Amino acid sequence: MIQNPFYLTYGLLLLGLLGVAEYRGWSPLSVSEVKNVPKSVRENPGVYRSHYRGFPRFFGGK
């Protein structure tokens, strides 16, 4: 391993990144963070509107 310091560094960086990603629970999912959601959502869910609402839909099928 010592004979390949660049590869070793590259490999250890990848493994380190993997460890952090697993520990912190990283995910490629696109998530929008919304602050101060009104507490009234619990009683009236319609007062909150999703960022993703109204996006084009896939109608699928062959």
Place this chain on the structure above:
Amino acid sequence: MAIVGLKCPNCGAGIELRGFEHTQSVVCIQCLAVLDAKDPNLQVIQQFAERQRVQPLIPLGTRGKLHGDPYEVIGFQERTILVDGMPYSWHEYLLFNPFKGFRYLTQYNGHWNDVKTLRETPPPAGSKSGKPAVSHLGETYLHFQSAEASTTFVMGEFPWQVRVGEGARVVDYIAPPRMLSVETTGSEQTWSMGEYIEGARVWEAFQLRGSPPPAAGTFANQPSPYTGKPGTIWRAFLGLVFVLVALAWIFTLWSREEEVFRQRYTYAPGRPGEASFVTRTFDLGGRTSNVELSIRTDLSNNWAYFNFALINEQTGQALDFAREVSYYFGRDGDGAWNEGSKGDRVLIPSVPAGRYYLRVEPEMNPQTQARSMSYDLQLRRDVPAYSYFLIVALLLVVPPAAVSLRAAGFEKARWAESDHAPASADDSDSDSDDGDD
């Protein structure tokens, strides 16, 4: 070294003999006539008909140090082989040291070899990979090329009766960085061993001005810059994969994978009123980590779209995202088909600990004939993402694979110029990287 001064009987130019009694023939530098050095009157053996001179890169008379011993360049010749009717020429410099004898420097396309004749005949060593082999000092040399070579230009002194047009059968065997060559002229066989030497080292040894011509292509016994590298990098890869597997094992054992919520719902697209709803609250414990959301539906030739918001009851912070689930199937001329899936699974990234609820807003095509869709929602805390391990394994394999491919490419380029060229490289034989010592 002492120099004996004589005159060329052909043109009257001064002739210098540096090789003492070893010199059998000498070529006049002015008129290029080949003279018999053993004859007191330097009888002309051969006159040079063509006046096309070849300029040696190391001038005759240049002195330098090789292997710690002083040598002087006393002879120069150009030799040529024909491959598919194409001439390929290389240059040979004859070096002399009165105490060490002769050695040669050969040069082809910027590739140099330091050559010494052998006293012994290397014995045959069977064949390897279909290539005949010989053995020398415990090393196996594989056959590279056989060719008829002829001398096309000579200059200086030689310890044999040199002549332009002189032919010899040359057979090369290689064990990079070394090469064994056998030259057969009539019944006489001469074996020599060459070792690849960088042009810069030749320039340094002979204190030449400027820089050597750049090496072009891949030479027969050129040492591969990848020698030993594939083995060491693959060993390093195995070590890193071992660490990767250990990490996967650690995270599998360590992850909570705790189910925090599970509920079954029904959605009817045509029903009037608000479609969105919120779930009961649930606790996400432990450190900041992911949350896995699984959706399982009973969709049939339909799609559903879910707007989700994972809302922290205490802070009012929401993580907003959407998922689409669709499942279609049928039968056509090609037979049965299906596409999509009735379920979905996604990891919500880096969710801090706290008390949460999920806002869900399902959508379906309002024109759909389906009356309703049933679906399950399940949330699990701290789930290992095995896809990352697979991605890292793939990224780890890239450098060793690249080194192996490049090493194989170098060897392919080497053997493409040999008599054992791979079938796909047959057409590239006319490239300019051919040569012999």
